[in-house]
Amino acid sequence: xxxxxxxxxxxxPLGVTLRGLFYIIEGAIAIFCGLLLSTTxxxxxxxxxxxxxxYEISTLLQIFDGGLSYSLIIWLIVAGxxxxxxxxxxxxxxxxxxxxxxxxxxxSIATGLIYFSHTNTVPTSKLIGTSFQLIMGIVIICYFFQPxxxxxxxxxxxx
Numbered sequence: 535x536x537x538x539x540x541x542x543x544x545x546x547p548l549g550v551t552l553r554g555l556f557y558i559i560e561g562a563i564a565i566f567c568g569l570l571l572s573t574t575x576x577x578x579x580x581x582x583x584x585x586x587x588x589y590e591i592s593t594l595l596q597i598f599d600g601g602l603s604y605s606l607i608i609w610l611i612v613a614g615x616x617x618x619x620x621x622x623x624x625x626x627x628x629x630x631x632x633x634x635x636x637x638x639x640x641x642s643i644a645t646g647l648i649y650f651s652h653t654n655t656v657p658t659s660k661l662i663g664t665s666f667q668l669i670m671g672i673v674i675i676c677y678f679f680q681p682x683x684x685x686x687x688x689x690x691x692x693x
Contacts, residue, residue: 546627547686549677553635554624561617568610575603632687635678643671 571578579598585591597603620638623631646667650660677683 546625547683550624550627550683550686553674553678554621554631557617557621557624559621561614561619561621564610564614564617566614568607568614571603571610572607575607627686627689629687632678632684636675639671639674639678643668643675646671 575598579595582591582595582598597606620631620634624635646664650664
């Protein structure tokens with residue numbers, strides 16, 4: 535019996551499983567935060583009104599008073615749903631999920647570099663946070679470009 539691409543069994547690599555689960559967990563947390571914010575929005579605003587006014591408090595009140603909080607809620611729920619979908623795609627070895635993972639990781643690296651060069655935070659914390667983000671991004675990119683990982687995402691599915 536000749537083996538074809540569609541009859542070969544592909545075992546999911548551990549790193550792919552971890553990345554897919556992280557996407558799903560991140561998505562679930564984002565949805566939870568969006569739902570939590572939507573139910574507690576009024577209580578947070580009431581609590582902030584009781585505090586002594588400062589620049590930070592007035593900025594938060596502007597966010598909760600305006601439509602920005604609703605935009606944030608919608609964004610959290612949509613991004614969380616997308617994260618869960620991408621996570622499932624990564625676990626199933628879908629090509630589109632591999633591409634999205636690569637694009638998202640490159641964007642994360644770029645965001646980290648922009649953050650490092652343009653913010654006025656404490657240099658040590660900025661260096662530690664950005665270094666961790668860059669190292670994880672490079673590790674994910676290198677891992678997802680390994681031949682056996684690419685083969686897992688490039689296999690021919692029968693369903």
